[in-house]
Amino acid sequence: MRLRLTGAVLVLLGLVAAGTAVASATLWRPADHVRAEALASGATATLVTQPGVLELVADTVTVRATAPQGTRVVVAVGREADVRAWVGSDPHTLVTGLADIATLDTRPGDAVEAPVASPTPPPQPTSTPGGPVEPDDAAEDTAVEDAPGQEADPAGSDMWIVQAEGLGATEISWTHRPGRWSLLVATTGTDAGQPTLELTWPREVVTPWFRPGLWIGCALVLAGAAVIVLGWRRSRADAAEWVDVETDAGVEAEEVVPVAAPEVPAAPLTRRQLRELEAARGSGRAARPVVPTVRRSGPPPTVAEPERPGAPEPVEAAPVAGPAGAAPAPAPAHASAPAAAPYVPTPPAPVEDAPYVPAFVPTRRGGVVPHIPSGPAAPARQVPTAQSVPASRPAPTAQPASAPQPAPSPQPPQPTQPVQPSQPAPSVARWTPTGPTAPAAAPAATPVWPTMTPATPVSSGPPPAALAPEPDLPAEQSPDRGGSAMRRLLRRKDSATEAAPVGPPEEVTPEPEPPTAPPVEPGVARAETAHTGTASADAWRARWGFVETPSAQPDVDQDGGER
Amino acid sequence: MTGTRTTVLRGAAVLAVGALSLSACATPLPTPSPDPIPAVPPPTLTTDQVRAVLDDVGSTLEAGDEALEVDELADRFTGPALKIRGAEYTVNLALEDDVDLITVPTSERTVVVPTTDAWPRSVFVITEQPEDLQSPRLLVLTQDAPRERYKLWAWSRLLPDRQVPRTFVPEVGSVPLASDAEGLLVTPAEVGEMYADVLDKGDDSEHADLFGEDVLRERIGLVREQYERIAEQAGGEFTERYRPATEDVVAVSTADGGAIVVVPMTTTTKLTTDERELSLGRAEAALLGKRTVTESATFTWSGVVAFVIPPAGGPEQITVLAAEHVRTAVTGT
Numbered sequence: 001m002r003l004r005l006t007g008a009v010l011v012l013l014g015l016v017a018a019g020t021a022v023a024s025a026t027l028w029r030p031a032d033h034v035r036a037e038a039l040a041s042g043a044t045a046t047l048v049t050q051p052g053v054l055e056l057v058a059d060t061v062t063v064r065a066t067a068p069q070g071t072r073v074v075v076a077v078g079r080e081a082d083v084r085a086w087v088g089s090d091p092h093t094l095v096t097g098l099a100d101i102a103t104l105d106t107r108p109g110d111a112v113e114a115p116v117a118s119p120t121p122p123p124q125p126t127s128t129p130g131g132p133v134e135p136d137d138a139a140e141d142t143a144v145e146d147a148p149g150q151e152a153d154p155a156g157s158d159m160w161i162v163q164a165e166g167l168g169a170t171e172i173s174w175t176h177r178p179g180r181w182s183l184l185v186a187t188t189g190t191d192a193g194q195p196t197l198e199l200t201w202p203r204e205v206v207t208p209w210f211r212p213g214l215w216i217g218c219a220l221v222l223a224g225a226a227v228i229v230l231g232w233r234r235s236r237a238d239a240a241e242w243v244d245v246e247t248d249a250g251v252e253a254e255e256v257v258p259v260a261a262p263e264v265p266a267a268p269l270t271r272r273q274l275r276e277l278e279a280a281r282g283s284g285r286a287a288r289p290v291v292p293t294v295r296r297s298g299p300p301p302t303v304a305e306p307e308r309p310g311a312p313e314p315v316e317a318a319p320v321a322g323p324a325g326a327a328p329a330p331a332p333a334h335a336s337a338p339a340a341a342p343y344v345p346t347p348p349a350p351v352e353d354a355p356y357v358p359a360f361v362p363t364r365r366g367g368v369v370p371h372i373p374s375g376p377a378a379p380a381r382q383v384p385t386a387q388s389v390p391a392s393r394p395a396p397t398a399q400p401a402s403a404p405q406p407a408p409s410p411q412p413p414q415p416t417q418p419v420q421p422s423q424p425a426p427s428v429a430r431w432t433p434t435g436p437t438a439p440a441a442a443p444a445a446t447p448v449w450p451t452m453t454p455a456t457p458v459s460s461g462p463p464p465a466a467l468a469p470e471p472d473l474p475a476e477q478s479p480d481r482g483g484s485a486m487r488r489l490l491r492r493k494d495s496a497t498e499a500a501p502v503g504p505p506e507e508v509t510p511e512p513e514p515p516t517a518p519p520v521e522p523g524v525a526r527a528e529t530a531h532t533g534t535a536s537a538d539a540w541r542a543r544w545g546f547v548e549t550p551s552a553q554p555d556v557d558q559d560g561g562e563r
Numbered sequence: 564m565t566g567t568r569t570t571v572l573r574g575a576a577v578l579a580v581g582a583l584s585l586s587a588c589a590t591p592l593p594t595p596s597p598d599p600i601p602a603v604p605p606p607t608l609t610t611d612q613v614r615a616v617l618d619d620v621g622s623t624l625e626a627g628d629e630a631l632e633v634d635e636l637a638d639r640f641t642g643p644a645l646k647i648r649g650a651e652y653t654v655n656l657a658l659e660d661d662v663d664l665i666t667v668p669t670s671e672r673t674v675v676v677p678t679t680d681a682w683p684r685s686v687f688v689i690t691e692q693p694e695d696l697q698s699p700r701l702l703v704l705t706q707d708a709p710r711e712r713y714k715l716w717a718w719s720r721l722l723p724d725r726q727v728p729r730t731f732v733p734e735v736g737s738v739p740l741a742s743d744a745e746g747l748l749v750t751p752a753e754v755g756e757m758y759a760d761v762l763d764k765g766d767d768s769e770h771a772d773l774f775g776e777d778v779l780r781e782r783i784g785l786v787r788e789q790y791e792r793i794a795e796q797a798g799g800e801f802t803e804r805y806r807p808a809t810e811d812v813v814a815v816s817t818a819d820g821g822a823i824v825v826v827p828m829t830t831t832t833k834l835t836t837d838e839r840e841l842s843l844g845r846a847e848a849a850l851l852g853k854r855t856v857t858e859s860a861t862f863t864w865s866g867v868v869a870f871v872i873p874p875a876g877g878p879e880q881i882t883v884l885a886a887e888h889v890r891t892a893v894t895g896t
Contacts, residue, residue, distance in 0.1 A: 097593075
């Protein structure tokens, strides 16, 4: 579930990224031009741009001027000095730059007196008195030319490089050339209104986010899809691999709650992993590391009826000789000892409530692969088997193939009979519940090998170990084993108090003969007595053979690590 | 729910950072970066603008010549040019037959554009040679104020065998000179008076060596002789005065540091008679409005004289480059 959720989120993110990238190049594509406006402020009928404004964004600018009510409007471009001199002392609005991307910055213009070359007596029409013209005279002349209420007409001046006029609106195009140029916009007439200036520059549009965004988005989508597929395959693989165990509905319906937390998500094996697993089994080696998972999203485990030869009967309190049993009794300290115990023939008796207890084989990488015994005594593929790693590991390292042999021999023979766990064998029991997705996160349903840590390689070919929770091990189990996983397990247990299996062990019985024996579901008989808190958890663990043997563990780990 | 809150806060932080980084990506507003103010003002007009002005002058002149109406010229003519053309129209209208008007070509061959930010501004143009193989004209276009247009202020005919001094191309522009500009053999303001003195006194003038011989002076001398003879025949007096309009001098520097100076000049010729009737020529009569005078007649000549003043320390002679000299008014009783 979590994988698929993650995948979905990735896909969503990818789509968003790709969509945003596309939108940035289409929907949000910046305009291929910059257009800014300015309105002559106050009552001025003249707009003047400062040098540099015309080429503010690009060298080519389209100037459009409009005037209210179809007033005649004139636009012209000339040298800065000429324009300023032409405007002179007339009130005008100076455009100084951009206020924002769509608005021109303006301020009232300063009156400028037309400079006069004082030393030079200008040629004068004969009608005018000779002599040098004072600046004041020039200003007066200019002022006199303008009838009151009528703006002067810049049109027709020889000074403009470009000019145009129109009624209501006019437009020119200007390409920058060396020098300081100003734009003059003026309305003319007795009731000249305020002209509006609009400058439009072409702009090269770049979409820097398009390609990277698209690639990232696609990558995310692909990654998300991959994750989803992975999750889906795992779920499929789990469904195929693990046989549901069904509690006996007829008996104690309420207590049929699986021991494991019901809502434990599971990371299923991929097909590839399964294949490898099989291959490994064939060769006596572990397949790729796999996150131990128990698919728990579905309904409570149900027992596959067809496979069960006999009428399933809950095995109550029947001590199932789990691998644990083997460990303690046969060879508590010895590595090979567990091998003898692994096989816990499962009585045809139905096992209710039994969570899936796949056998996990820690691999070199530290992953855990649901183990399918490969040895001669290997149970049917579909039989989930919990293995007592500690017990089996040592042996596998030496002779993966042979290891199972010695031990199993005694056990396998009794497929139908639960193995009586002789002793709680704390030393052997290294099982700890594991979360479905990660060794650390341990849903109650999954036993976790203590050796599942990355550092501990695990032999691949341990004999199938039947996991038989010890009837009365609870007290000895240390919840700390599994760390947070254990704590979570405990919480879950608490929440499912009643469901917690009690002391009575169930038998998880791997089939002795893989080829022939039908898959047998590990079943857990319901315990009548309800325990609380850690007691129940411990009981559960005990039932599943999760008995730790502090003393034995280190050696095992080291051996495995070397391997 | 701490986890949820943390997640929310974290998400908000991510959003904030994203928004900030996005806003940081926004392009800063461009600011005007105009070319620096040049140390020397640019030429006031481009060649194209000069050509446009000349075209307009030409069309205006054409319209005026067609209508023989001086008011038609007001938009593009001023100063001596306007006065001379007006006199021509008057004569032409009075005589009721075609009298050739002075040809004023407006196609430029050389343009001298001033570099200035001040007014008035003057553009010098050497025209192409007219089709009738008259001498090219030196035109002076002036703009008196920012809101004025360039107007043809004067034209003058290049005198024979005169070399127009080299000037800077219009793209560079030439520095306009004030009437009291230094660095020249004589100032633009002085040259007019000096030349008038030479005209008046001939080789006796102290400035005679400064100017040498020129066609204008020669022609003026010829005309004066004629009038002197007439005055002598009429028993009257003859006086002629030359008055350069020093204050209206227009000058521009040349490439060699000299200057082209155009000085308007008014010549007044007065004839008196001893009660004998003096009959005037057709053109003069047209200007006067009657064919005869009995006491005196005053002829006013308008025109300009263009000098080439070498830089100080250069050649010691001023060249009369071009001139126009047209009778524009006649008064008499």
